[in-house]
Amino acid sequence: MAVKQEEFDTSTDEAASESRWKRLLAQREIQLLLVLVVFTILVRLGGAPGFLGPTHFPIFLSQVAPDMLVVIPMAMLLIGGMFDLSVTGIANLSVVLVGWTFSRLLGTMDDTLLILLVVAIGLTAGLIVGVINGFAVTRLRMNPLMTTLATWWMAQGAATGVAGGESRHNFVGSFRDIARFQPLRDLGETFPFLQEMRISTLPMPVFYAAVVIFLGWLVLNRTRFGWHIFAAGSDRQGAALNGVNVNRVTLIGFVATGMAAAMCGIVWASRLTSAPPNTLGGLELRVIAAAVIGGAALTGGEGSVLGAVLGLFFMHMIRSATIQLGLPVYWEFFVLGAVLFTAVAFDAWSKRQGATD
Amino acid sequence: MGAPQAEAREAPAESRGEKPLLVARNIEKAYGTVQALGSAQIDVRAGEIVALVGDNGAGKSTLIKVLSGAHKPDAGEIIVRGQSVTIDNPNDAFDLGIATVYQDLALLATRDVVANLYVGRELTRNGILDRRKMTAEANQVVRQLKTNLPSVHTRVRHLSGGQRQAVAIARVVHFGAEILLLDEPTAALGVKEAHEMLTLIEHLKEQDKGIIVVSHNLAHVFRICDRITVLRHGRTVGTLIKEETDSTEVVRMITGADLL
Numbered sequence: 225m226a227v228k229q230e231e232f233d234t235s236t237d238e239a240a241s242e243s244r245w246k247r248l249l250a251q252r253e254i255q256l257l258l259v260l261v262v263f264t265i266l267v268r269l270g271g272a273p274g275f276l277g278p279t280h281f282p283i284f285l286s287q288v289a290p291d292m293l294v295v296i297p298m299a300m301l302l303i304g305g306m307f308d309l310s311v312t313g314i315a316n317l318s319v320v321l322v323g324w325t326f327s328r329l330l331g332t333m334d335d336t337l338l339i340l341l342v343v344a345i346g347l348t349a350g351l352i353v354g355v356i357n358g359f360a361v362t363r364l365r366m367n368p369l370m371t372t373l374a375t376w377w378m379a380q381g382a383a384t385g386v387a388g389g390e391s392r393h394n395f396v397g398s399f400r401d402i403a404r405f406q407p408l409r410d411l412g413e414t415f416p417f418l419q420e421m422r423i424s425t426l427p428m429p430v431f432y433a434a435v436v437i438f439l440g441w442l443v444l445n446r447t448r449f450g451w452h453i454f455a456a457g458s459d460r461q462g463a464a465l466n467g468v469n470v471n472r473v474t475l476i477g478f479v480a481t482g483m484a485a486a487m488c489g490i491v492w493a494s495r496l497t498s499a500p501p502n503t504l505g506g507l508e509l510r511v512i513a514a515a516v517i518g519g520a521a522l523t524g525g526e527g528s529v530l531g532a533v534l535g536l537f538f539m540h541m542i543r544s545a546t547i548q549l550g551l552p553v554y555w556e557f558f559v560l561g562a563v564l565f566t567a568v569a570f571d572a573w574s575k576r577q578g579a580t581d
Numbered sequence: 582m583g584a585p586q587a588e589a590r591e592a593p594a595e596s597r598g599e600k601p602l603l604v605a606r607n608i609e610k611a612y613g614t615v616q617a618l619g620s621a622q623i624d625v626r627a628g629e630i631v632a633l634v635g636d637n638g639a640g641k642s643t644l645i646k647v648l649s650g651a652h653k654p655d656a657g658e659i660i661v662r663g664q665s666v667t668i669d670n671p672n673d674a675f676d677l678g679i680a681t682v683y684q685d686l687a688l689l690a691t692r693d694v695v696a697n698l699y700v701g702r703e704l705t706r707n708g709i710l711d712r713r714k715m716t717a718e719a720n721q722v723v724r725q726l727k728t729n730l731p732s733v734h735t736r737v738r739h740l741s742g743g744q745r746q747a748v749a750i751a752r753v754v755h756f757g758a759e760i761l762l763l764d765e766p767t768a769a770l771g772v773k774e775a776h777e778m779l780t781l782i783e784h785l786k787e788q789d790k791g792i793i794v795v796s797h798n799l800a801h802v803f804r805i806c807d808r809i810t811v812l813r814h815g816r817t818v819g820t821l822i823k824e825e826t827d828s829t830e831v832v833r834m835i836t837g838a839d840l841l
């Protein structure tokens with residue numbers, strides 16, 4: 225590859241290096257990164273000098289992390305030409321099931337075992353809804369938008385039904401560790417270099433998110449399955465004619481998204497040690513918008529893991545900045561909507577120019 | 582009527598004592614209530630080009646899709662290298678050495694040339710995509726076909742019709758299939774590009790491939806093919822040897838007009 229690449233790239237004249245800059249700047253991830261940097265500078269100058277500073281950054285990451293678990297598989301689902309609205313319902317159902325299981329079984333078994341059981345139950349709920357979504361869309365050929373709207377409401381209804389108006393607070397104490405800072409702080413006592421690298425100041429979900437980001441990137445860009453996701457989203461029929469099992473790709477995509485949403489719910493339950501059925505609100509639109517801002521096409525076949533990560537950062541940065549700058553929080557949605565509008569408009573514009581490549 | 586007379590002159594490869602690479606007999610296929618194929622026959626030997634002709638909706642693409650594993654036939658028999666086979670999906674066809682260029686090309690517009698060349702057949706090393714090797718080989722294939730692509734990392738949606746056709750053909754050639762099914766490979770091409778495509782197909786014939794080409798362009802058909810199979814309303818009405826016929830006769834068989 226290196227040799228052949230050179231034939232195209234290093235034609236040594238200025239035109240070539242100029243076009244390389246152009247190509248780099250045409251990358252959505254680079255554009256977004258620049259926007260984030262400029263945005264941060266503006267917010268810092270505009271009255272919040274601590275924005276994303278050493279104190280704010282770990283807290284910021286801990287706020288982004290649960291969404292990050294969901295945005296990665298959601299971006300992959302979008303790249304595969306699909307769509308899942310049901311994540312919010314799944315996450316809330318998972319929260320409620322965690323609280324319900326604790327309240328029923330607390331004291332009947334070993335705490336660690338109970339925590340494992342609780343996590344397993346939450347994830348299973350995500351698995352089941354994911355399988356239903358995948359089955360409906362692939363076998364029954366149901367429309368993904370309507371299917372996942374329906375399963376969203378069913379999962380949400382099940383959540384409020386199981387909760388039955390109660391909010392449960394009797395959790396096993398060590399369940400908190402799932403979303404806490406403490407485990408890493410303890411580790412930092414033992415390994416001082418972790419403290420120096422500030423890693424020990426980060427909460428656990430940041431590491432789950434890091435693992436999910438890495439796995440997502442690896443699968444999407446370095447495995448056959450990842451290329452099959454792109455193929456399925458790019459041209460379902462064309463991919464199938466070339467031997468890609470598009471139904472398998474789709475089913476796995478829905479299951480991964482469902483389980484990630486369930487994990488997001490488990491993390492939230494751990495953070496709150498409380499299990500209201502409306503813990504997660506707007507998760508579905510937040511992660512879909514983030515993936516789209518990051519370059520994922522609703523028509524499928526395009527997008528990236530890095531783009532989704534940066535897109536989600538941007539959404540949360542806007543929220544954080546609104547608060548830190550003391551702007552009326554009521555306007556947050558207006559700003560988010562405007563950003564999404566701009567991103568989609570920019571997409572359409574650059575497609576007309578044939579510039580995105 | 583034309584059909585019986587034509588059948589009398591049918592010249593399948595089998596009857597001439599040469600072993601065909603692929604034979605399809607009495608293929609039937611219905612889409613719901615539409616009987617796309619009634620009783621279709623075709624066969625092809627190594628180093629031979631068979632043209633498959635017929636009016637719009639005659640069932641040519643359907644027959645190609647049955648042979649490529651895209652559709653399952655309702656009835657009929659497919660024999661590859663003397664063995665009766667069932668082709669349930671595109672991977673079965675690939676394993677039998679059958680490769681197809683579809684009428685609509687079935688390319689992935691948002692993906693680059695490399696990804697399109699290898700879709701469904703990606704190369705890996707230790708489970709990880711071997712992108713270096715795929716890119717190197719893609720460059721080689723593209724150079725062999727003498728197509729002037731800007732780069733193998735160009736997305737297909739930025740390519741011209743001729744360049745897309747070249748990518749679709751490259752995919753078929755690259756994996757060394759012996760039986761090539763080409764559904765209207767020249768339809769989207771300009772005069773010069775069509776000419777180049779025909780030369781390429783002739784070149785593949787010299788490499789002993791068995792090739793079935795669907796085309797509406799009888800000039801193209803007569804330039805490259807050895808035999809012509811005519812399909813009408815989903816039935817094979819006859820197979821003619823090129824030297825023994827002319828375009829007037831072929832047109833009559835296509836349309837069902839009486840032979841003079």
Ligand SMILES: Nc1ncnc2c1ncn2[C@@H]1O[C@H](COP(=O)(O)OP(=O)(O)OP(=O)(O)O)[C@@H](O)[C@H]1O
Pocket residue numbers: 612615616617635636637638639640641642643644684
């Ligand atoms: N996927 C499908 N679903 C339903 N009917 C179909 C489908 N594909 C083809 N048909 C019908 O089957 C018949 C044969 O179609 P086919 O595409 O094989 O024709 P063709 O000979 O390739 O025509 P053309 O020269 O226009 O490409 C037509 O009547 C067509 O309408």
Ligand SMILES: [Mg+2]
Pocket residue numbers: 641642643684764
């Ligand atoms: Mg056709």
